[in-house]
Amino acid sequence: MVQLHKVVSVCCLRGGKIMKVIIDRIEEDRAIVELENGEMQDLSTKLLPAMAAEGDVLCIEIDEDETERRKNRLNELLNGLEEE
Numbered sequence: 001m002v003q004l005h006k007v008v009s010v011c012c013l014r015g016g017k018i019m020k021v022i023i024d025r026i027e028e029d030r031a032i033v034e035l036e037n038g039e040m041q042d043l044s045t046k047l048l049p050a051m052a053a054e055g056d057v058l059c060i061e062i063d064e065d066e067t068e069r070r071k072n073r074l075n076e077l078l079n080g081l082e083e084e
Helices: 064-083
Strands: 018-027 030-034 040-044 057-061
Touching (some): 018 040
Antiparallel strands (some): 018 030
8 A cells, every 4th residue: 555655854863873764655565764865765664663654753773782792792603613
């Protein structure tokens, strides 16, 4: 089901670690989001929170702590393989 196009101006700022986008509309399994520069991009609805809807602001953030934990864990696993 195609929903009506909703024009939304972006009022978000992009920092080095955080990016905000607005859900402009949802078309079947794709969300059309508006970036802060006004550019429109497709995003799979599988990447959206369950209750996300048109007009919602999404915050895409780099989780530095979790990234570091995962890198460390991968290095531990790789070091363990090298020792075998």
